[in-house]
Amino acid sequence: MASEQIVLFDIPTKEPRTPWSYNPFKTRLLLNYKGIPFRTEWLEYPEIGPRLQRHVPPIPDDTTAYTLPAIHIPGDIYIMDSLAIAHHINTTHPFPPLPITTPEYEPFRALARSIMIPLQGVYHSLVFGRLLSSESQAFWRLTREPDNGMTMEELEARHVTDREGWNRAWEAAREPTAGMTALLAAKGGPFFQGSEVSWPDLVWGSILLFFERIGDDVLGAFLEGAGEGKEVHLRLLEGVRGWSGGWEE
Template sequence: MSNVITLYDIPAASIKDRAWSPNTWKARFALNIKGIPYKTVWLEYTEIEPALLKLGAKATDTKPDGRPHYTLPVIHDPSTNAVVSDSYAIAEYLDAQYPDTIPLFPKGSAALQAGFVRALQDLALSNVWVILLPATHDRLNPGELSQDYFRRTREARFGKTLEELCPEGKERKETWGLVRRGWSLVDGWFKKNRDGEGDFVIGKEVTFVDVFIVSFLLWFKLILGEDSEAWKSVLTWDEGRWGKMLEAFEKWQVVV
């Protein structure tokens, strides 16, 4: 296994195969779609920074105090000794380094995909964090290594406890309404494709945008629970489009 790519991921306590993070699922899907051998190294939240510093990975953001912020996913490719941070950059690297595999950025699509991803973030994901972050906390391994760290850092960022952050009652219903409207706008973009052209963004060929969408849908499913009323509701949105996309990705939903 020493010659295969290493993918660094964050484990969950109560989810099958432990993989839950939408960001690391993007990298995992990319590797699985391309059929590139890899192995997973699991890091709890407090283990991420020291491990990535030792690895020589680049920071992907800055902390509120200005210090570099190290996040997952990260891959290490022993064939080139490359260490790549961020799911988007990982997909670009895999396309460039493994040109004989399925391209996630087909020629001429990169600029359009970048714009699509940004629109998805603004329209389909901007309102859901207040519901999903507290639920994510409950799925992490308990104690200081992950669950306590997650609570402390998120509460410092938002200036609220996780319980205060999460809407309840009428406010929660209204928040889900905003989330649904955002996804329905995206559904309208899909409908620009003619019948028979396929269920992915550019038709029948999978691209990084599809990976992005499905990774967040999978996050919804895993964190909310597939038997929850919230997830069952998502499956009814937009004539069942999002459930069908998840089904199309089942063959690539593999954790190794």
């Protein structure tokens, strides 16, 4: 019965609604990889706090108290945070296995951070301009504009429209991208552990899906920056793509 299914709370694009956000993508990939039936409940940014606050404690000491992904498991269990969800699901559904703390985990996290930080101006402005509904756009003006110290339009002008700004962002991501390529290729691919899937695959796969959802220009710039290494990222992307559904109405 539908009411007995797990519910994944995810942030939609504007109509027609599709997933795009990389943190919720991790849980979507996880549930599909584990073969767990679920349905999607879409929450625009301003709806996240009001929907979750009766069920989960806020994130301590953080200006953002409630985030997605979150899931609702029949029996009235709510879990917020992609990693907490992954640990819980690994306990309730040990098969197929999904090792989380692999030897790649810490170097992977550091590389992913170093890739994403210089790209923030690119993806914040393009998510705002291309993907979000007007409701979520209004929320981003209140939260991401102070974060970036400028309007979304200024951010886009500086990091996307201005080709020098665009090139500078991708250039800064190039070295950690080379590190990520080496880590992903180390055991022969398509996954970080070779033929076995582990948590970093779902996280990195989510980021590649996110780039793709923003646009061919973004995924294309990433792959160009990866140079000859682009094939290993494309193999991972195709390796996780089959787990990216479950939202279609």
